[in-house]
Amino acid sequence: MSEAVPTPRSSWWARGLRDPLVHFLLAGAALFILHALFNRADLGGPPQQITISAGRVAQLQESFRLIANRPPSAQELSALVDDFVREEIAYREAVAIGLDQDDTIIRRRLRQKLEFTMEDISAVDEPTEADLVDWLAAHPDRYQRPERRALMQALASGDRRGADADAAARGFITALAAGADPLGVGDPSLLPRAIPLTTRDGVRAIFGDAFAAAAFEAPAGDWLGPVRSPFGAHAVRIVSVEPPETPPFSDLRDQLREDWIAARRDEMRTAAAERLRSRYQVKIDWPDGLDPAGPQAGAGAAAKAGALQ
Amino acid sequence: MAGRKRVKWALVGGVVAAALLAAACEPNPPATTETSGAASTAELPPPNPLKNAYFGDLHVHTRNSFDAYIFNVRATPDDAYNYARGQTIKHAAGFDVRLTDKPLDFLAVTDHAEYLGVLPAINTPGHPFSQVPYAGELFSTDLAVVNTAFRRFGDSLRAGKRMAEFEDMSPTRSAWAEIKAAAERHNDPGRFTSFIGYEYTSPPEGRNLHRNVIFAGSNAPDLPFSALESQDPSDLWTWMDEQRALGNEALAIPHNSNGSDGRMFERTKWNGQPIDQEWADRRIRNEPLVEVTQVKGTSETHPLLSPNDEFAGFEIMEWYIGSATPITKFEGGYVRDALRAGIEMQARDGYNPFKFGLIGSSDTHNAAGSFEEPNYFSKVGIMDATPERRGSTPPEGNTWETYTPPDNVARYSTWGASGLTGVWAEENTRPSIYAGLRRKETFATTGPRIKVRFFAGPDLASVNLGEDAGLRAAYDKGVPMGGDLVAPAAASPDFLVWAIRDPDSAPLQRVQIIKGWTGADGKSNERIYDVACSDGGAVNPATNRCADNGATVDIATCAFSADKGDAELSASWKDPDFDPKLHAFYYVRVLENPTCRWSTWDAVRAGIEPNPALEKTIQERAYSSPIWYVPTGG
Structure with missing residues (x-):
């Protein structure tokens, strides 16, 4: 369930707010901003134009109606428009003196908006039947069903027989090859004696890695072994082998379509990001010893570099 | 980025599913039908009347959970199912996670019903929820700022009151539709079973009364019943009874009774009145199972309750969940104690509200359960993603002699790589596994199979x-x-x-x-x-x-x-x-x-x-x- 985000014992900014040096710097910054604002206003030149279009007024009216369930009165509408004008002025002035710079939240929002916009622009077309056939041909492994095997096994229990388990399993193989009833051979166990067609992972989950590896290399037909597992030694007979197969196209169509679209979108997103990046030359001024490509960067330094990004 | 389009697809799927449900409105849930389209049932192994053991996780959170999203988790329900089936997915901290041992046989995504899908909406430019004044603080890079803003959600849950700014339920509706559609997409009878589910997150005054609600089939309501509707679990049971009458069979599984400070299995009703037959029957009809072990500790018994059990002190959780408040009341908070209280009531009053079976699950908030000790990545996204953040290594330059982990790190350090649900069932299908859960033919493990x-x-x-x-x-x-x-x-x-x-x-x-x-x-x-x-x-x-x-x-x-x-x-x-x-x-x-x-x-x-x-x-x-x-x- 929920887990609260921890509070540092005393946060750096809370401590910082009590620091006289911070007070001094904040006051200085405020003076600088005020100075910039009023000096700009005093610079003269023609005043900037702000035009509130009829469409904008209609939109303000409509948002009011959605919230209040009635249209605004003339007075209310005038106040809405006035407030919008103030917002527009504040926005322009703030941008003009660079208040939008270096603001983490604004930067994140802009990046998100840009990425969403790029995604919308690069809306993916529906694939044609031929696209899907090509896609399947290019990625057969992804859609192949793994090999499955049906097998039987008789256990010589390691718990019960210790080092003699191998010899006992050999005895089982001899008896089974001579036609003994498989249900009557082997030690009692919760392990299944007959395993229907199962993937290698499925066999591994029950018998462990070594057994699964042996069972998926053994030829079908005769009882063979001993095959070792954490449970002891086994006599094993591979009953049938169903090779890996690619399901018919018709069974895969929906999944192919989804994967094709996802891959196209990925491609376009990467290409768009690269196109943008190609307009820039990026130079990173790594502090000493932190350059991941540099000669001195050890594991610890690389971890620190990650934390700085 | 991919998430946005996927949500749209899921919405379409949800609408289609809802239409199908409306068309197939029968009193009993119909047998689950093949929906993946990628498998034919002809080649499935035959059912085993002597039953096989299947392993799964019935407690998994994704980005739709309000807390997981804050922990930087962006994995979707699809990711959770893909992980369960053995595929590699991304952890919130950027590394790959994969079940190294073997895939799971079944899984339920159980996101918190409370504020389901709300955090992703707040973080979506243009969404009305992104206009809440503290939206920026929730996603600040300063953890202290995040914490202050996020505390509103914990406070609201503890108080049981939905914040006024989130009364529009449409983000919850679409996240729930996405969850249902993902469960339908990944259900693959004979190979893998998925269940529609969610977590009912009631923490009165921080005492953990959480339950996971698991639906039997494809039939599930349009919205989950959450602790913002009522913190009293008996209201959840009443709702489940009503849903059952509509064909939406489900069961609820309490968990982390160890964090309830004695309330999960208290000997009275919510209002302090004595338990009666009707209440006991309603509880056990809806809650036939309890999750005894998970990442936040094992609730079998406490050394103080079972002083003669030398194996009792196993992965004990000592605190309220998400807090440094110590647990002081163990009676009513542990499973063995509840089973005992149940037979006492049975002998005295003729009913037993605590006649439950046992399961284990992960409660991962990473969409990926961490069951293996050698391959552990804990539970809460970026919060405990590194050994240092979960208290198993001291920060660089420190030794254990010079370093005491902060409260939250100390708590993470006591969490465990647990647990799994084992079910004895004829075959790996929804009806068969669900029937095994209903029969309580189940067992819990602390991770191994x-x-x-x-x-x-x-x-x-x-x-x-x-x-x-x-x-x-x-x-x-x-x-x-x-x-x-x-x-x-x-x-x-x-x-x-x-x-x-x-x-x-x-x-x-x-x-x-x-x-x-x-x-x-x-x-x-x-x-x-x-x-x-x-x-x-x-x-x-x-x-x-x-x-x-x-x-x-x-x-x-x-x-x-x-x-x-x-x-x-x-x-x-x-x-x-x-x-x-x-x-x-x-x-x-x-x-x-x-x-x-x-x-x-x-x-x-x-x-x-x-x-x-x-x-x-x-x-x-x-x-x-x-x-x-x-x-x-x-």
């Missing part, structure tokens, strides 16, 4: 569970775990138990039967009997214990003794203290040989001493559901 069979009945002594004929006889003549033994008995019935190790974990050390019974004074008692010892050991009849098998672990490498322990342990047991007139329950606890705890693995990899405040090794275990002995007549 230990399997355990457990039967009781008269005249079973000669039955061998290691043969198909024996299993058939046990089902014919006895009752399996989760069942009631009502046969009139003069002497003890026979108890048959058989456990088998996980080939990828350690061998087994011992099998125990834990008995609770009501005395003539109406009070309950408990006793633990070792019934099978490894390495040819015998039970000492004076102590009911196996001798120590001498298994050891090398803390420097985590290698454990190769020659100790057994692959399988079994017993046919009679209760030496059986009294046919007294109510009793019996459940099995299987113990592995000791292995390294995840925190020791982290330390070994870092080449440092393990944190001295933590256990260096643990004994992984499995718990069966109980079998209840019900006296008949005089």
Whole structure:
């Protein structure tokens, strides 16, 4: 369930707010901003134009109606428009003196908006039947069903027989090859004696890695072994082998379509990001010893570099 | 980025699913139909009437959970299902996670119903929720700022009141539709089972009364019933009864009773009134199972409740959830204690609201359960993604002598790589697995795939569970775990138990039967009997214990003794203290040989001493559901 985000014992900014040096710097910054604002206003030149279009007024009216369930009165509408004008002025002035710079939240929002916009622009077309056939041909492994095997096994229990388990399993193989009833051979166990067609992972989950590896290399037909597992030694007979197969196209169509679209979108997103990046030359001024490509960067330094990004 | 389009697809899927549901409005849930389109049922293995053990996780959070999203988790329900099926997905901290042992057989995504899908909406430019004044603070880079803003959600949950700014339920509706559509997409009868589910997150004053609601089939309502509707779980049961009448069969599974400070299994109703028959019936009709083990500790029993149980102090959680407030009331907060209270009520009043079976699950908030000690990545996204953040290594430049982890890190350090649900079922399909859950033919493990069979009945002594004929006889003549033994008995019935190790974990050390019974004074008692010892050991009849098998672990490498322990342990047991007139329950606890705890693995990899405040090794275990002995007549 929920887990609260921890509070540092005393946060750096809370401590910082009590620091006289911070007070001094904040006051200085405020003076600088005020100075910039009023000096700009005093610079003269023609005043900037702000035009509130009829469409904008209609939109303000409509948002009011959605919230209040009635249209605004003339007075209310005038106040809405006035407030919008103030917002527009504040926005322009703030941008003009660079208040939008270096603001983490604004930067994140802009990046998100840009990425969403790029995604919308690069809306993916529906694939044609031929696209899907090509896609399947290019990625057969992804859609192949793994090999499955049906097998039987008789256990010589390691718990019960210790080092003699191998010899006992050999005895089982001899008896089974001579036609003994498989249900009557082997030690009692919760392990299944007959395993229907199962993937290698499925066999591994029950018998462990070594057994699964042996069972998926053994030829079908005769009882063979001993095959070792954490449970002891086994006599094993591979009953049938169903090779890996690619399901018919018709069974895969929906999944192919989804994967094709996802891959196209990925491609376009990467290409768009690269196109943008190609307009820039990026130079990173790594502090000493932190350059991941540099000669001195050890594991610890690389971890620190990650934390700085 | 991909998420936005995917949500749109899911919405379309949800609408289609809703239309289909409306068309197929039957009183009983129809059998699950194949929806993936990628499999034909012709080649599936036949159902096994003697049942197979299937392993799954019924407690998984994704980005739709309000807290997971804050922990930087962006994994979707699709990611959760892909992970369960063995694929690699991204952890919130950027690294790859994958089940190294083996995929799961079934899974339910159970995001918090409260503020479901709301955090992603707040973080979506243009969404009305993104206009809340603290939206920027929630996603600030300063954790203290995030914490202050996020506290609103915890406060709202503790108070049980929905914040006014989130009364529009459409983000919750679409996230829920996405969850349902993902479950439908990944259900693959015969190979993998998915369940539609969610978490009901009631924490009155921080005391944990959470439940996971698991739906039987494709039929589920348009919105989940959340703790913002009512914090009283009995209102959830009433809602579930109503849903059942509409064809939406479901069960609820309480979890983290260890964090309830005694409230999960309290002996009164929510309002302090005594429990009555109607309330008890409604509870057990809707809550036949309890999650006994998960990442935030194991709730079987506490050393203070079971002073004679030397294995009781296992992965104990000492605090309220998400807080440094210590738990002080253990009665009512642990499973064995509740089973005992249940038979006391049964003997005194004739009903038992706590007649539940046991399961385990992860409660991962990463969309990916972390079950394996050597491969542990904990639970809450970026919060505990590194050994340092989960208290298994000190920060660079510190040693354990010079460093005390902060509160939250100390809490993460006590969390565990647990747990799994085992179900005995005929086949891996929704109807079969769900029926196994309903029957309580379930067991819990603390991570490894230990399997355990457990039967009781008269005249079973000669039955061998290691043969198909024996299993058939046990089902014919006895009752399996989760069942009631009502046969009139003069002497003890026979108890048959058989456990088998996980080939990828350690061998087994011992099998125990834990008995609770009501005395003539109406009070309950408990006793633990070792019934099978490894390495040819015998039970000492004076102590009911196996001798120590001498298994050891090398803390420097985590290698454990190769020659100790057994692959399988079994017993046919009679209760030496059986009294046919007294109510009793019996459940099995299987113990592995000791292995390294995840925190020791982290330390070994870092080449440092393990944190001295933590256990260096643990004994992984499995718990069966109980079998209840019900006296008949005089």
